[in-house]
Structures are given as C-alpha cells and as structure tokens.
Amino acid sequence: MSHPPPPARRSDEPPAARGRLFGRGTWHEAELVRDLLRTETVGGAVLLLAAVAALAFANSPWRAAYATLRDTRLGPSALHLDLSLGAWASDGLLAVFFLVAGVELKREFTAGDLADPRKAALPIAAAVAGVATPAILYAAVVTVSVAGGDALRGWAIPTATDIAFALAVLAVIGTHLPSALRAFLLTLAVVDDLIAITIIALFYTSSVNMLALAGATVPLLAWHVLLRRRVFNPVVLAVPALLTWVLVHASGVHATVAGVLLGLTVPVSRAVEDDPDRRSIAERLEHRLRPFSAGVAVPVFAFFAAGVTVVGGGLAESLTDRAAVAVMVGLVVGKAVGVLGGTWAVAKFTRAQLDEDLAWSDVLGLSLLAGVGFTVSLLIGELAFGSGSPRDDHVKVAVLLGSLCSALLAAVVLRLRERHYRSVHVRESADRDADGVPDVYEAQ
DSSP: OOOOOOOOOOTTOOGGGTTEETOOOOHHHHHHHHHHHHHHHHHHHHHHHHHHHHHHHHTSTTHHHHHHHHHOEESOGGGTOOEEHHHIIIIIIHHHHHHHHHHHHHHHHHHSGGGSHHHHHHHHHHHHHHHHHHHHHHHHHHHTTTOOTTGGGGTTGGGOOOHHHHHHHHHHHOTTOOHHHHHHHHHHHHHHHHHHHHHHHHHSOOOOOHHHHHHTHHHHHHHHHHHHTTOOOHHHHHHHHHHHHHHHHHHTSOTHHHHHHHHHTSOOOHHHHTOTTOOOHHHHHHHHHHHHIIIIIHHHHHHHHSOOOOTTTHHHHHHTOHHHHHHHHIIIIIHHHHHHHHHHHHHHHHOOEEOTTOOHHHHHHHHHHTTOOOHHHHHHHHHHHOTTOHHHHHHHHHHHHHHHHHHHHHHHHHHTTHHHHHHHHHHHHHSBOTTSOBGGGSOO
C-alpha cells in the first residue's frame, strides 16, 4: 500500500518537462523522492523478513504453535474487543498504517501533485484502470468455472499494490530508474490506497451501527482541534485516536477506516507545505508515525497474515482453487494491463509524449511491478472469506505467488534498461553547476 513524496514546489520545473509523460519535475522533488525511497525500501525489507518468518513458522514442525499464537485472544469482552492477536494486527495495527496513508492522501490532494488536475490525470487514470482490470479478470476467471458461490466475494483482492514491497524490489532491480517514474509509482499508490479504502468501507461492511459511527465524530473532532492547536504530546493525541478507533470498530465498519478518517482530518496548509523553512503539522505527524507503521505495524500484520501452510498438499490445493487462480491472473496480468493501458490512454487522448530518456518498456516494467500486492490484498482476502478459512489460505498462497511472479517479470524488463539508466545518471551527475544541481533541472 501507499507512500508519495511530500508535496514539492513546482515553480522551478524545467520547461522541457511540461507536456510530457513522466517529465523530470524539479530537483527538489527528485531529492524528496530519493529520501522517501530509502525509508520505504527499509520498510519493505522488514516486511519481507516478517513474511518469510511467518511462512517458515507455519510450515515447520511447530506450525501448531504458530496457529495457537495467532488465535490467542486478548482484550475486554465487555467492549467486544476480545480479539485474537491476528485480528488485533489487522484491525488495530493496520489502522496506524492507514492513518499514515490518510495523512499522505490529505497532503497530496491539498498541496501535492494530485492538487494539479494536469499532473493528477496520469496517476489517477493508471490507478483506476489498474484496479478495474484485475477485478474484471478475477470475475471472468471465477464466473467461467465452478469455483463456488462465495468466490466472487474476492473480486477486490488483486486490485491493491503494496508499495513497500514494490519499492524494495525496485531498490534491487532499478537503482537508476528516473525519479519521475519512481514518483509516479508512489503517487499511483496514493490513489490505489484511496480506492482500496473505499472498497473496504462500501463492499466489505455487512451492517453499520449508525449511532456508534456518529459518536466517532466527537473524538475525531477533538483530534483535529488538538492538532490545529499544535498539541503533539503522544499521550494526549492517543486518547481521541483510540476512542475514534473503538467507536468505528463498534459500528461494524472495518476499524482501519478509523485510521483513514484520522489522517484526513489532519490540518494541511499549502502555504506551509511549500515553505522549506517551516514544518507542517502533517509532516511532523507523519514523521513520527511512519517508523512505527513501516517497522512494526505492517510487519506484525504480515507475520500473522502470511503464515499459510503449504506443505502436505497445501500448495496443490491452492492451485486448484479457481479463486486463487483468479487472484494470480489479476495481479500478474490485470495490474500490468490496467496500469499500462491507463497510461497509454492518457497519452493517446492528451497527445502527450514520453520524456525523451524513457521508453514504453519502462512503463511496462513499472506496470508489472504494480502487481506486487500484499498487505491490503491479504486484508481483503480475510474480509472476503474469513480469517483462517480454507479459501483464505488458498488466496494467501495466490497473493504470494502472484506478487513473486510480478516482481520477477518486472525485474526482467527493468534490468534490460539498467544500462541506459546508468548512462543517463552519469551524464546528469557530470553536468552540474556550482550549486550542485544537475543542469537538466535548471530552468531554461
């Protein structure tokens, strides 16, 4: 799931970048993307380690202990919060992940690239097509089979991109990928997250307690007022945040939506975001929460969600489940066709051209990389089929295999262009003035 660069000023955007797809943008934006990639890459590495540990534990002689740990229940039953550790990870810890995503959404739509309709058109079109195409392919694969009556409930599983995993792969296979393409992947993930959140709220909520949901607006407003008054004490902020989470959970809406609501109510001012000498409220909050989200919340969720047993026939059973096959088709084929097709459509109807240093094979590689789904895909699988159910286990295997296939295919395509990327990087690094900024980023 999603993490765009902090909003960047665009007054210094080189004229050559205008009217082109994946134009270079500004040097300031390129530096911000580079810094953010370091954070996300580390988070992706930790996430990968957690997933591998879960798979090893779940397929070891101690697999029963893993299941016992995951299903251990904690919490006050009076508040209907006697949840298993796995549920606490998906409902509780992932709310922090979605809180960070909500802050990013607010910043992007208020002061970032998505605030500019011209720049927003490309990632929005690519993201929408990248969600619709795998969903349609999933439904088609399931419909033409005898997969079972509930198989269609998983239509949204292959629609999400795990940006942390994708960037971890990108850090290995595309070290010199142009910053514009990296920024596109990050921004596309923002829209992808927004669509995923909407899908969870609308299609995976069976009933809603309107009184509890309405009650959540009170602590939500208190959270907003505290931040507007620049209260950053974590203990003070935790009170309205936890109350909002408890009430949203009690309403029947998935508790991660509380995180999004909290993120979207964080005050964001474009003037402050564009001022390099000031740290905005949103930036400070995101800076404090991101390490916990990337280093603890998401990896712990991955540890409890990815532990599926494949030994003793589990893998074969998964590959014969048409819902699992549909997930793999959606991730590997649907995501690539959707993102590439959406990008091509923008180029076709706006008559924009690719930046001179890029080729459509670059876009294909990035589109394949969008098929690396994990966190949100696993969450939707649990919501669709029930945590621990046989079909949920099959879907987990499909998400892992589909993501692996997408990463390998993206590696093949992008590595073919690595020599070109390196030559461009060397040329731009050599052409620097005394200010240290490559000449290609200077206004002409």
